[in-house]
Amino acid sequence: MQFDASNLIPVLPELFILGVACLVLVVDLYLKDEQRIISYGLAQVGLLLAVFVTLGVSQAGTQIVFDGSYVRDGMSDVLKVAIYLVTFVAFLYSKDYLKERNLFQGEYYVLGLFAVLGMMIMVSANSFLTIYLGLELLSLSLYALVAFDRDSKTGSEAAMKYFVLGAIASGMLLYGISMIYGATGSIGFQEVAAALTTTGMDNTVLVFGLVFVVIGLAFKLGAVPFHMWMPDVYHGAPTSVTLFIGSAPKIAAFALAMRLLVDGLGNLHADWQGMLVILAILSMALGNIIAVAQTNIKRMLAYSTISHVGFILLGILAGTNEGYAASMFYTIVYAMMATGGFGIIILLSRQGFEADELDDYKGLHERSPWFAAMMLLLMFSMAGVPPTVGFWAKLFVLDSIVSVDLTWLALVGVFFSIIGAFYYIRIVKLMYFDKPEDSAPLEAAADMQIVLSINGVSMLVLGLFPATLLAICVRAIG
Amino acid sequence: MSMPILSLSIWIPIIGGLLVLASGDRSPNNARWLALGVSILTFLVSLGLWTGFDVSTAQMQFVERMPWIPTFNVEYYLGVDGISMPLIILTTFITIFVVIAGWEVIQYKPAMYMAAFLIMEGVMVGVFAALDAMLFYVFWEAMLIPMFLIIGVWGGPNRVYATIKFFLYTFFGSVFMLVALIYMYFQSGSMEILEFHGLKLGLTEQILIFIAFLMAFAVKVPMWPVHTWLPDAHVEAPTGGSVILAAIMLKIGGYGFLRFSLPITPDASQSLDWLIIAMSLIAVVYIGFVALVQQDMKKLIAYSSIAHMGFVTLGFFIVFQIAANPANTGGAVLGMEGGMVQMVSHGFISGAMFLCVGVLYDRVHSRNISDYGGVIHTMPIFGAFMVFFGMSNAGLPGTSGFVGEFMVILASFRADFWYAFLAATTLIVGAAYTLWMVKRVVFGEVTSDKVGALEDVNKRELLVLGSLAVAVLLLGLWPAPLVEVMDASIVNLVQHVSVTKL
Numbered sequence: 012m013q014f015d016a017s018n019l020i021p022v023l024p025e026l027f028i029l030g031v032a033c034l035v036l037v038v039d040l041y042l043k044d045e046q047r048i049i050s051y052g053l054a055q056v057g058l059l060l061a062v063f064v065t066l067g068v069s070q071a072g073t074q075i076v077f078d079g080s081y082v083r084d085g086m087s088d089v090l091k092v093a094i095y096l097v098t099f100v101a102f103l104y105s106k107d108y109l110k111e112r113n114l115f116q117g118e119y120y121v122l123g124l125f126a127v128l129g130m131m132i133m134v135s136a137n138s139f140l141t142i143y144l145g146l147e148l149l150s151l152s153l154y155a156l157v158a159f160d161r162d163s164k165t166g167s168e169a170a171m172k173y174f175v176l177g178a179i180a181s182g183m184l185l186y187g188i189s190m191i192y193g194a195t196g197s198i199g200f201q202e203v204a205a206a207l208t209t210t211g212m213d214n215t216v217l218v219f220g221l222v223f224v225v226i227g228l229a230f231k232l233g234a235v236p237f238h239m240w241m242p243d244v245y246h247g248a249p250t251s252v253t254l255f256i257g258s259a260p261k262i263a264a265f266a267l268a269m270r271l272l273v274d275g276l277g278n279l280h281a282d283w284q285g286m287l288v289i290l291a292i293l294s295m296a297l298g299n300i301i302a303v304a305q306t307n308i309k310r311m312l313a314y315s316t317i318s319h320v321g322f323i324l325l326g327i328l329a330g331t332n333e334g335y336a337a338s339m340f341y342t343i344v345y346a347m348m349a350t351g352g353f354g355i356i357i358l359l360s361r362q363g364f365e366a367d368e369l370d371d372y373k374g375l376h377e378r379s380p381w382f383a384a385m386m387l388l389l390m391f392s393m394a395g396v397p398p399t400v401g402f403w404a405k406l407f408v409l410d411s412i413v414s415v416d417l418t419w420l421a422l423v424g425v426f427f428s429i430i431g432a433f434y435y436i437r438i439v440k441l442m443y444f445d446k447p448e449d450s451a452p453l454e455a456a457a458d459m460q461i462v463l464s465i466n467g468v469s470m471l472v473l474g475l476f477p478a479t480l481l482a483i484c485v486r487a488i489g
Numbered sequence: 490m491s492m493p494i495l496s497l498s499i500w501i502p503i504i505g506g507l508l509v510l511a512s513g514d515r516s517p518n519n520a521r522w523l524a525l526g527v528s529i530l531t532f533l534v535s536l537g538l539w540t541g542f543d544v545s546t547a548q549m550q551f552v553e554r555m556p557w558i559p560t561f562n563v564e565y566y567l568g569v570d571g572i573s574m575p576l577i578i579l580t581t582f583i584t585i586f587v588v589i590a591g592w593e594v595i596q597y598k599p600a601m602y603m604a605a606f607l608i609m610e611g612v613m614v615g616v617f618a619a620l621d622a623m624l625f626y627v628f629w630e631a632m633l634i635p636m637f638l639i640i641g642v643w644g645g646p647n648r649v650y651a652t653i654k655f656f657l658y659t660f661f662g663s664v665f666m667l668v669a670l671i672y673m674y675f676q677s678g679s680m681e682i683l684e685f686h687g688l689k690l691g692l693t694e695q696i697l698i699f700i701a702f703l704m705a706f707a708v709k710v711p712m713w714p715v716h717t718w719l720p721d722a723h724v725e726a727p728t729g730g731s732v733i734l735a736a737i738m739l740k741i742g743g744y745g746f747l748r749f750s751l752p753i754t755p756d757a758s759q760s761l762d763w764l765i766i767a768m769s770l771i772a773v774v775y776i777g778f779v780a781l782v783q784q785d786m787k788k789l790i791a792y793s794s795i796a797h798m799g800f801v802t803l804g805f806f807i808v809f810q811i812a813a814n815p816a817n818t819g820g821a822v823l824g825m826e827g828g829m830v831q832m833v834s835h836g837f838i839s840g841a842m843f844l845c846v847g848v849l850y851d852r853v854h855s856r857n858i859s860d861y862g863g864v865i866h867t868m869p870i871f872g873a874f875m876v877f878f879g880m881s882n883a884g885l886p887g888t889s890g891f892v893g894e895f896m897v898i899l900a901s902f903r904a905d906f907w908y909a910f911l912a913a914t915t916l917i918v919g920a921a922y923t924l925w926m927v928k929r930v931v932f933g934e935v936t937s938d939k940v941g942a943l944e945d946v947n948k949r950e951l952l953v954l955g956s957l958a959v960a961v962l963l964l965g966l967w968p969a970p971l972v973e974v975m976d977a978s979i980v981n982l983v984q985h986v987s988v989t990k991l
Contacts, residue, residue, distance in 0.1 A: 376642075380601075391634060396660070397627035403558075406623070406667070410561065413671045421671065425664035432660050436637065436653060444641040444649050478558045485560055 018076040021083035024065040024091060025131050031057030032124035039117025047115050051106060054120035058099045058127070065091050075137055079199045082137035085487035086339070090134045090266050097259045097346045098127050103462055104354040105251030107455065111362040114160055114249065122159075123255065126152035130263035136270050139188040139198040146184070146231065149263060150177050153256055157248040169247025176230065176240040184227025190220030191276075200275040207278040221279055224271055225286050232264045234324060235293035238317050245313035250360060250367065253309055254353035257316060258346045261323075265342040268327055269335060280330045287328035288420065294321030295427040302434050309367045311434060312352055315393060318431055319345050325424060326408040334411035336484040341404040343480070344392075344473070348401060351389045351466040358382060358455050358463060372438055374447025382453065383442045385467025392470040394435040395428055400473035400480075407481065493553050495567040495618045498535045498577065499611045502527055502584070506607030509600055517599040521592055524603035528588045531610065532581040538574050544973055547571070547981030549620060549683070557624070563680050566621040571978030572747050572829065573617040575971060576740055579836045580617070582960075583736045584610040586953045587729040590844055593949075594728065594851050595643060602643060605635040606729060613733075616741055622670045622680045626663070629705075632738065633659055636730065644725040651718075651725035658718040662708030666749075669701035673753070686752040689990055695757035702750045703765075709742030712765075712802060713772040716795045723791035724856070728847030731787060735794050735839035740832045743801045747825070747982065751805065755986040758806065765806040770911045772799030777918035781925070786846045786856045789926055790839060793882060796915060797835045803912060804828030804897040810904035812987050820903035821983045822976075827896025829975050834881075834889030834964055841878045841957040845871070848950055849930070853939050858929050862936035867943040872931045874946075874954045879927035881961050883920040889964035 019026065031053065039050045065088055073084040102123065109115040125148060132145025154177065158170035192198050194217040195206035207217075229237040245253050272283055298318030305311035323345070326338030359366035359375075366372075376383040392401035405428065409421045455463075473480060505527030512520050543550060549568030557565045569577065587606050595602045612635070615628035633656055640652035674680055677688045690698065708715045719739075723731045751758050758765075773796050780792035805828045808821040848871060849864070850856055865872030881888030884895075894915065901908040935941045946954065964971065 387634075396634065397630045402627070402630070406671070407561070409668065410671050410674070413668070414675050418668065418672055421668050422665065425668055429657065429661050429664060433653070433657060436656055439637070440641060440649055440653065443638060444652075478556075478560065481558060481560050 020068055021074045021076050022081060022135075023068050024061055025128060025135070027061055027064045028057065028124055028128045028131065031061075032121055032128065035117055035124065036121045039121070042117065047117060050117035050120050051102065051115075054124055055099060055102055057124070058095045058102070061095045062092050065095070075201075079201060080136070080138040080141045082135055085489050086266070086269065087135045089339070089483055089487040090262055091131055093343050093346065094127060094130050094134070094259045094262050097262065097350055098123065098255070100350050100354070100462055100466065101251075101255045101258055104254060104350070104357050104459055107459065108249070108251045108357045108360065112160065112249065114251075119156070119159060122152045122156050126156070126255075127259070130259060130266075133263045133270070134266040137200050137274070139191065139200075139203075139271075139275065142267060142270055143181070143185060143188065145263075146267065147181060149260060150181065153260065156252045156255065157244060159252060160249050163247075163249070165247040166249060169244045172247075173240055173244045180227050180230030180237070183223050183230065187220045187223025187225075187227060190216050190223065194220060200270065203275050204277060207276070217279070218282060221276060221282055222286070224276070225283055225290075228264075228268055228271060229290050231267060232261075232320050232324070233317055234290040234320050235297045235317060238294070238297070241317060242310045242313040245316075246307060246310045246367075250309065250353060250356050250365065254350060254357065257312065257349040257353060261316070261320075261349070262342055262346050265323060265338060268324075272327065273335065284328045284330060287324045291321045291324040291328065292420070292423055294318060294324065295424060299427045299431040299434075303430065305434070306369050307367055308356060308369055308372070308438075311369070312349070315431070315434070316349065318427065319393075321427075322405060322408055322424065325420065326411050329411040329415045329417070331411060331415060332485075332488050333414060334408070336481070336488040337404075337407035337411045339484040339488060340481055341408055343484070344400050344404040347466065347469065348389055348393050351385070351463065351470070352393070354459075354463045354466060355382060355386045355389070358453060358459065361451070361454070369438070369441060371449065372441040373445040373449075375442040377447050378450070379453045382463070382467075385464060386442060387439050388467050388470040390435040390438050392474070394432040396432070398474045399470045400477060401470070402474065403477040403481070492537070494534060494537045494541070495551050495569065495614075496553055498531055498538075498581065499567075499615045499618065501534060501611070502531045502607040502614070503611035505531075506604040506611070509607060510604035512600055514598055514600050520600035520603055521588070524588045524607060525585070527607055528581070528585045528610065532585055535578055535581040535614070538569060539578055539974075542571075542574055542974060544571070545977060547977045550574075552620075557621075561623070561674075561680070562678070563623045564621045565624060566681065567618040567624075568620045569618055571975035572982070573744065575829070575833055575974060576737075576744055577614050577617045579740070579833055580610060580613050580737050583732060583836060583840050586840065586844065586957065587732050589949055589953050590732065590847060591727070591729045594847070597643065602639070602727075602729075605639050606733065609635040609639070609733060613737055613741065617744060620682050622674070622682055622685065625682065626667055626670060629741070630660075630663060632741075636734070636738070639730040639733075640722055640726045643727040643730070646725075647721070648725040651721040654718045655722040658708050658715065662705040662715070665701040666705035669698045673698065682748065685749075686985065688753070690754065692756055692760070692991060695754040695990070696761065699750055699754040699757035699761060702745065702754070706742040706745035706750065707768070709745065710739055710798045710802060711742065711795060712768045712799070713776060713795065714768075716772070716776070719795060720788045720791040723794075723843075724785060724787045728843060728850070731843040731847075732840045735790070735843055736836040739794060739798055740836060743798065743805070743828065743832050746802065746805050747829075751808075751986050752982060754990075756989055756991055758986065759809040762806045762809045765802055766810075766908065769799040769803035769806070770908065772796055773803070773915050774911055774918070777915055777922065780922040781918065783922075784858055786849075786858055786926060786930070787843065788856075789858075789922060790842045790846065790882075793842075793919065793922060794835065794839050796919065797831065797839070800894055800897050800912065800915070801828040801831050801835075803908070804831065804893075804900060807901050807904040807908065808983060808986060811900065820900050821987075822979050823896055824900030824904075825979045825983060826972055826975060827893050827900055829893075829979070830889070830896060830964075830968060830971060831893025833971060834893050834961070837957055837960045837964065838878060838881050838888075838890055841874075841954060841961065842882060844950075844953055844957070845875045845878060848946060848954075852943055858926055860937065861930040861940060862933045863931075863940055864943065865931045866935050867941060868945040870951065871946045871954075874958060875931050876927055877958055878961070879923045881965070883923045884916055887962070887965050889961045889968070891965060892968045
């Protein structure tokens with residue numbers, strides 16, 4: 012294996028984030044408690060600069076480096092930029108939340124940045140091994156983040172559950188990968204794809220491998236019936252961590268699915284399409300129905316996430332470039348909606364009060380008309396009601412599955428989204444039609460208010476002008 | 490390139506509504522005057538559609554077109570023909586009175602109330618003007634959000650139930666239409682509604698698409714048996730909300746049949762016309778009887794709306810049976826035009842009826858018929874209006890209510906005697922429930938102290954009711970201009986649907 016320095020250019024963003032994470036780790040050692048804001052600032056500046064680094068090394072076409080184990084292409088650039096920005100917003104929302112709970116420590120940002128690095132590796136992986144490494148880096152960081160509030164029993168419990176189930180999922184994935192390696196003799200995506208075309212697909216070991224890979228993937232995505240960890244983790248983790256887990260890693264999970272199923276096992280599309288159909292239908296059904304029964308908004312959003320995952324799977328299983336682009340659009344939009352939604356929860360919470368019960372939203376309209384309107388936009392966007400962007404996300408996905416003659420699946424999708432509409436508009440009902448029980452004023456730093464407003468308004472703006480983002484996704488999938 | 494009248498009619502009220510919202514509740518009067526100004530300005534702008542309209546053609550006019558989402562061929566494509574233009578004018582006209590009617594009554598967040606109605610107005614104009622299926626759908630669904638808030642925030646005691654039911658019913662109806670639209674997009678490669686009109690489709694496809702549309706439009710109209718959200722929504726909505734619901738939102742369902750169901754799936758419409766005709770006649774007869782026993786004035790008018798809308802759908806779908814009789818497109822055109830006239834006229838009359846109830850409710854805070862009696866002794870001017878609108882609701886010749894019903898009944902005679910017979914029972918039942926209500930509320934002895942202490946309509950209410958009365962009379966005595974405007978489009982539509990797509 013020859014080392015070529017030019018190999019390093021496409022991975023500059025990864026190196027940069029790694030550097031920032033290490034820098035924060037070291038600098039934080041020398042900071043007093045009241046100076047932690049420096050760690051925070053470093054992490055944030057690092058994330059913003061990473062956008063430029065990524066755009067700087069971006070170029071037309073695909074570059075494959077490190078002996079075919081790493082790839083930089085249009086999709087990886089777009090998804091990485093989305094990950095930085097979503098993480099940036101998530102860190103920004105959580106700053107005051109962490110301060111109020113004595114969790115404002117440098118490690119939070121170090122773990123966060125390592126998670127980002129893991130996501131970037133997943134996004135850019137070009138072999139089964141690389142993608143596994145990225146996934147583990149992400150997962151380990153997230154386990155630690157969930158348990159970040161050491162004194163919280165629910166947090167520790169959630170972290171344990173997450174860790175055990177995550178480890179099982181990783182094991183499944185690895186087992187599947189080993190079978191695929193056994194059947195094809197390779198772990199590089201292109202080599203596997205090539206082997207599949209020559210040897211054919213009629214191979215039991217291969218299909219078993221595929222099943223295990225899909226199970227591992229479904230665990231990570233949180234698709235039914237491998238969704239059990241999501242409500243507990245969402246509920247148990249500190250809200251700032253839930254916000255983080257619920258947003259950026261979903262983008263990485265989408266990339267995981269794309270790299271594994273499309274790049275690596277694209278030739279087995281006929282096999283995994285059926286599996287994804289089942290996962291998608293179950294996710295949309297169970298997610299939407301169970302969300303109706305929730306009284307805790309974090310749990311509700313967890314089930315809502317499950318149903319959104321079902322929709323994301325719909326686009327992928329279509330197996331066309333339009334479908335992939337639609338899913339990518341959906342994922343990015345979903346990440347924005349999730350950050351906004353959890354951002355509102357953080358906005359409402361204060362020291363000693365988590366604002367995670369649905370009843371805490373009663374009469375928000377009287378307390379803060381502006382942020383009630385933001386939440387209204389976010390909820391209608393999640394429900395997929397035009398003119399918000401959530402509608403277009405659903406529409407593009409539906410478009411793509413109708414185009415492959417799965418109209419019945421589109422009907423199933425819209426049917427469950429009607430059920431979904433109910434629990435989203437229930438939040439609107441609580442905010443607008445009920446009287447407030449809690450009259451404490453909403454206090455938040457100006458930066459959070461501004462970014463949260465942009466986040467909410469963007470639901471409407473992107474809903475009126477979805478063409479640009481869609482064009483970016485289409486071009487990225489190419 | 491002349492003025493983009495359609496875009497202006499859509500965006501002036503929406504942007505105006507946002508301005509009203511921004512002006513806030515600190516000085517409610519500013520918000521009210523601003524809202525009134527915006528609604529009048531929109532009406533004046535939209536009048537340009539009437540004056541500049543070319544009645545000799547069925548082509549789309551005032552067309553505006555630009556790409557919106559190029560990847561999916563979605564365009565910002567607006568235009569009107571003789572079917573949509575009168576409905577746009579109706580929308581902008583009625584909104585003015587909704588703003589005036591909420592002037593003093595709405596004390597809780599008046600700016601937001603006015604803003605919701607203005608945004609609603611723009612969106613509804615958009616529904617009528619959109620010629621791109623996705624644009625249409627976006628406007629169609631966007632209507633739900635302001636209406637959901639209007640009923641939920643300013644509604645009566647049971648408002649939450651009513652508004653969630655309203656939202657879910659209509660949402661349920663429309664998502665299946667979305668799938669049908671996507672399906673047709675892949676068949677035609679275009680999102681243009683006019684392109685869909687010419688699209689060849691097999692009978693099975695047509696029937697499935699027809700059913701998807703039916704779910705959307707039947708809920709909106711509403712047709713029996715999916716009408717149950719309407720009485721709830723009407724009873725709980727504030728007066729303005731009821732007016733918009735009855736006068737315009739229901740028309741959007743009827744408009745959908747004309748713009749989508751009939752021209753896109755003519756063969757399915759023909760083979761399933763018995764279903765629609767049966768549903769319409771049940772609405773006319775059965776719902777008429779249901780209206781008879783109502784104790785709540787708003788509920789009574791709501792049921793009467795359902796019955797009247799039954800006429801509209803009847804008029805639209807008897808076309809095929811008339812054409813099956815010795816070739817007679819004249820009768821078919823008559824039925825459709827009757828349905829259209831009925832829609833416009835019902836917009837005025839039901840709006841006026843709800844405003845009448847609103848006038849009483851503001852004073853007595855009850856909608857129960859039994860709480861009233863002898864209103865005419867204390868409110869003579871109002872009593873006269875209420876009797877007048879009651880008469881027109883019952884279809885008295887000389888009022889607009891008569892014209893549409895008469896045209897539809899006349900046309901249904903050419904289809905089948907029994908259709909006409911059943912439809913004509915409304916002349917009796919409709920008169921019975923309306924006039925009986927008027928009798929119990931307006932006439933007789935003064936029954937309670939509350940009624941005895943009533944004050945007659947003020948200038949504001951007089952203006953609203955007076956203007957609507959003029960409109961009802963004008964349309965009743967001289968419907969020719971309205972019929973003339975829509976004639977070319979309807980004739981074209983009838984020709985289009987009589988050609989099979991198979």
